[in-house]
Amino acid sequence: MQGFFIKFVRNRAPRVGNPGRLVRLEHIPYQKARLVYPPDGEDEPQEVLVGDFPYPDPAYTYRYPVFDPAHPFKYPVSVKYYNIYSFCKDFMSTPRFLGALDWLELAGGLAAILIAYNENASAISLHIESPQSYWDRAEARIKQVCERTGEKYTAQMLEDFKDEAMEKFASNITGRQNAGKYMHTTKFWNPEANNFEGWTVEPLDKKIKDYVDAQIKISNKADAAATSGFGLDPVLSNLIIENKLSSGSEKLYSLKVYNASETAIPDMILCKPLQQYINANFPGTATKVGLYRTIVEAEQNVSPSNRMKENA
Known part of the structure; x- marks a missing residue:
């Protein structure tokens, strides 16, 4: 969904004048949280509603202030929405697969189409x-x-x-x-x-072969478009298009390009709440949080004893 909600829970020490600390982070499912439209004079939402959307029960719907990294101990409990920016969207991000939604429906429709065809169209011969x-x-x-x-x-x-x-x-x-x-x-x-x-x-010449071949081509196109909608190369999705299995070199370089271009920004967004948690509890720390990824190398650059075929 290009974004997620995190709840920050502070300790109770500030109630008696002691220093505050963040004690835990909680993930809030995307479908259970909504940003409250900003009041007059504010450009950003100041509150988050958490409930059983889309039909929340007022008795079990909770309103939390938005977490402020500059003042992390200001509220006992606060919530913040982290997301990757979407073009021309003010607050919420648009899922990248939204443009490929029709292709997603087509990608899984081939089997149902052929079943219906066998049960109905092929009856008249x-x-x-x-x-x-x-x-x-x-x-x-x-x-x-x-x-x-x-x-x-x-x-x-x-x-x-x-x-x-x-x-x-x-x-x-x-x-x-x-x-x-x-x-x-x-x-x-x-x-x-x-x-x-x-x-x-x-x-009756029903041109079954032409019809089935056309549906298979549409399904192949839908598979490729669906994975592209998620920002993923079809090679990395293990798709076999037109009965062609991707070679090892294609998968290797597709993975390298994906790691180099697609994961840096998600790393920053995913790890940002944890980084803010660390910065709030340990001011001045040099600790940085990120995702670890194994660097994949070509087999020719790997010593013979460590190659995949030797460890299979």
Whole structure:
């Protein structure tokens, strides 16, 4: 989220005139804290609300002053928001992945799309065209049977006959048991329609390969855009794009560039509350806090006994 809240807790000694000290730091989850808009005459927020947001209970919502590094023992309990500056944002930072949010949704959507496709789109594989004269003759036969039996003819009788006939027809051209078989149909000349009539079965070209390949390309692009939104090289995210596994040298130099360009400012922000804690309790100290990172070297610069393959 490009920022975090820290609570500073002071000892109780200043109540009786003794020197103050910071006794502990507490992390406040980002979703449970909100900055209070600054009052008139102030440019920065002066208070922080801590509660069960977004629907806080007033009985369990607490208001704390903002921690002042220049006067660290001024308040018994105070809170401060530490963040990396976001362009054109006054107080709160904007997550760097916000611009890639749509890509994040696409990155995990390929599996669901293919499942839905297999369940729905792939169900229709054949187009069966039947002659209308066939159904006209069937309707005439049904009416004749109704006249002989004294039963009243209804349109639903023809629909039921169509369903039964199509189920029998489809059962002979679909399914594993019919793989490799053939079907023979004939057409006849209908002088009334001035055209040939007969049954026609045509497979539907759904271009499955083109569709799946397009979705895979979109997913690969989404993966790369999502990791870039977090400021991380796709190589360091262990992504395999277009079936290409990144080489060791690519990972090595990507890691070096990341350590050289992406971690210095986060180091300062993450360690700042702890540094202020130390400076307040030990004025004039030369102690500086930072994150330790192992320097990765190329295998050719490592002695043979210390190389990765020897320690695997």
